[in-house]
Amino acid sequence: MGYVSAVPPPRTDAPAPAAQPVPAPGTGGRGRRSVAAALLLGALGATVVLLASGRTWVRGTAALGGDALPLTADGRAVTGLPAALAIVALAALVAVFAVRGTGRLLVSALLALSGLGGAAAALLAADDRRALAAEAARTTADTAAHVAGLTHTAWPYVAAAGALLILAAGILALRFGRSWPAMGGRYERDGGPRASAPATVGPDRPEDLWKALDRGEDPTR
Template identity: 35%
Template sequence: MTDRRGMASAVVSGMAAAGVGWYAATRTWREVVRDRPFPLPDEVVAQTGGAIAPWAVPAALVALAAAVALVATGGVARRVVTVVWAAAGLASAAAGVVGVVEAPGVWPAVVAGAGVAVVVVAGWAWRRHRDWPGMSARYDAPGRRDAGPADPADPAALWDALDRGGDPTRPT
């Protein structure tokens, strides 16, 4: 698998796992019936994963953001992103486990599985991140090449200083 394809696979699978975890955390995990005085009918309250495990949705969103940040970082920053990504996956898996204990059902198990998938993908990214390309420097500002002070009275000189990568507002 090429480096770009491996990174794309990690990003897409990480985003998919985080997205599934996010969706499952917003579904109804449990319905609670509350008695009300006669003649009122009993009240049925639907509790989502966010009500049972309040960190489930934020953990999924952090995992989603970390998948995107993997593309924008490199080196030490990419390693930090993979650690944050794995931590978000662990938090999501923990939310699913809490949900399975408190409100057994399909959606808590899906959240737990999605969290485990995020951890696996983050581990893969941790191991392979050095092989993956970083962002292109194509649109970075050029270095300061002879970008001496420009004459503020000459608009053309100001534009030329910008073209050379200089900041005409700062004296050198």
Template identity: 35%
Template structure:
């Protein structure tokens, strides 16, 4: 029963983290705020700030990609490396939330400065993309926190997927046929090496 709960928690946390990380990565490339003013001057500011990355959150995108990469490592590793990947995912997720919070003030300031330059009054309001980044960041933090806490109990990838470790097999004699040579090479052994383990 506990094993089934662990597998279910692993699956849900992984899916939630991947969905939230992807959402944050995309949301960071979209405008986080929009001009909240009226008139032609406001339209000019809107057009001016829409160019390039003036109102986006590139740090949020970068940290979301770090969190996603950490989850990728977490899926295919074991032991200390896996725990380290979970900790990195948590740090990246917390950094993402901090970056989103810091970006809001900067982006609002950018819009307000642009409005002042053209003699318009108004401000900036958050967009749905900003809210998506914040909600996704919270989900990432929760999933990564669960990973740090539960990762020792979560299922691991089987050892059969590991690369050869370089251990040598005992040599029982000369290979009987060319097929034996190919099998030895396929298993990662040098069929010409006659040393014993």
């Protein structure tokens, strides 16, 4: 008497796997380009603002005895807001890849507002003279010291231009940020990689029984 297998032979008419959706042409490339552009604009803009804030924004002289004492004030002495917002923008530029959904939208808005606020603050302080007057009072020990020969440099406008680059990065994040990747996207909340679900064996599907036998499993359990 021959041995008869209890496992039925596999069927050859298994349904073909469903076709995977194909992304729209150009979507992936546009997303990558927007990520690169936002990173470049944001980092460059923040660097420009921080650099310009450390330069001389206003010059003048104060009378000290019979001499004229030269005075200068850099951007941080005039207004520290552009430099502070540039640091906020750098943090937001990193955080935008660490969050998703509504959180990413809020961080992108913060990035854009940092650029807008930095540009406005730099332009409003472009003709400010209070910082130089305070420097004159400190240097001459005379609160009524008069500042003469007041001149302003172009660095406030350079800082404003850098802040506008940050604003552009924020606009890109608002427009394309939903399609950008997120850091640690392939990890679950517990920090480990996603575990694949165990394969289920259907008792009414012979092909599943054969696959289980090929894996060394007992399909009768």
